Amino acid sequence: MTDNAFAPPVRMWSSALLEKGWCVIPELVAPATIAALDRDLEQDFAETPFCSGGFYGARTKRFGRLLTRSPLSQRLVAHPLVLGIAQTVLSPWCDCIQLNLTQALALHPGAPPQLPHRDQDMWRGAVGETEYLVNVMWPFTRYTKDNGATLVWPESHGHRALAAEPPNGAFPVEMEPGSALLFLGSTLHGAGGNRSSEVRRGAIVSYCLGWLKPYENQWLAYPPQIARTFPPELAALAGYRQHRPNLGNYEGQCPSVLLQDEVPDRLPATDALRPDQAELVAQFVAGQDWRP
Numbered sequence: 001m002t003d004n005a006f007a008p009p010v011r012m013w014s015s016a017l018l019e020k021g022w023c024v025i026p027e028l029v030a031p032a033t034i035a036a037l038d039r040d041l042e043q044d045f046a047e048t049p050f051c052s053g054g055f056y057g058a059r060t061k062r063f064g065r066l067l068t069r070s071p072l073s074q075r076l077v078a079h080p081l082v083l084g085i086a087q088t089v090l091s092p093w094c095d096c097i098q099l100n101l102t103q104a105l106a107l108h109p110g111a112p113p114q115l116p117h118r119d120q121d122m123w124r125g126a127v128g129e130t131e132y133l134v135n136v137m138w139p140f141t142r143y144t145k146d147n148g149a150t151l152v153w154p155e156s157h158g159h160r161a162l163a164a165e166p167p168n169g170a171f172p173v174e175m176e177p178g179s180a181l182l183f184l185g186s187t188l189h190g191a192g193g194n195r196s197s198e199v200r201r202g203a204i205v206s207y208c209l210g211w212l213k214p215y216e217n218q219w220l221a222y223p224p225q226i227a228r229t230f231p232p233e234l235a236a237l238a239g240y241r242q243h244r245p246n247l248g249n250y251e252g253q254c255p256s257v258l259l260q261d262e263v264p265d266r267l268p269a270t271d272a273l274r275p276d277q278a279e280l281v282a283q284f285v286a287g288q289d290w291r292p
């Protein structure tokens with residue numbers, strides 16, 4: 001849950017995000033922290049092969065599982081203000097949110113602009129009435145118009161995602177390390193083209209409704225032996241929590257049971273219901289007059 005100190009900014013930024021479809025929050029993290037994270041990932045950036053395919057981009061490198069690669073990535077993933085905003089924006093449609101992906105990306109000189117897209121289109125749900133995702137772009141280098149800063153189409157979100165005609169007026173979101181661009185799953189966007197001689201590096205961290213299949217398979221990215229090193233809230237975000245009722249269980253238990261030292265071979269399947277469902281079940285069971 002959101003820390004009280006963060007409650008007013010969470011409300012303010014959540015309204016801005018829902019209204020505009022995107023926002024830039026300045027100076028969220030110390031630039032030195034971002035620089036240290038960038039250094040931790042130096043070898044990954046150097047040795048990861050370029051992507052394959054027109055969407056990922058042949059002049060772009062990407063890699064996931066950031067929580068296994070640098071402990072500093074926790075500062076981004078579990079940033080209290082960002083988490084509070086993601087929870088506030090997505091809570092009308094889910095019981096709890098989950099981590100959808102962490103992905104570092106390096107846009108090399110000569111990378112052409114990416115296909116404009118809405119990240120929510122990875123799921124085949126209703127368009128225009130539900131928000132599925134909150135995306136956060138964390139720059140590691142400065143993002144400029146020249147080096148391929150993310151292009152955002154303002155006023156392209158929500159029900160506007162149903163419009164047949166693409167909206168006009170994309171603009172590059174220029175920003176410095178330490179700041180972050182937040183946008184909705186329904187907001188049209190894409191990487192810009194890199195006409196500069198510098199590599200544009202950064203990371204995307206996104207959060208989605210807790211009942212969706214996440215883009216990055218969280219349980220494979222963070223198997224129990226890794227997730228048990230996380231603070232419990234982070235493990236929960238990475239899938240070690242049930243989405244009530246009972247979704248994502250292990251042997252009928254919260255999958256966080258796998259993070260304990262000893263896991264019994266046999267476990268009692270145990271209801272994990274929302275309060276309204278627990279009440280319904282309790283009334284049904286109490287009113288039952290049945291003998292075998």
Ligand SMILES: O=C(O)CCC(=O)C(=O)O
Pocket residue numbers: 105114119148149150151189190191192
């Ligand atoms: O690199 C960017 O600026 C955006 C990347 C993106 O939107 C994506 O890969 O889905």
Ligand SMILES: [Fe+2]
Pocket residue numbers: 117118119189190
């Ligand atoms: Fe995207």
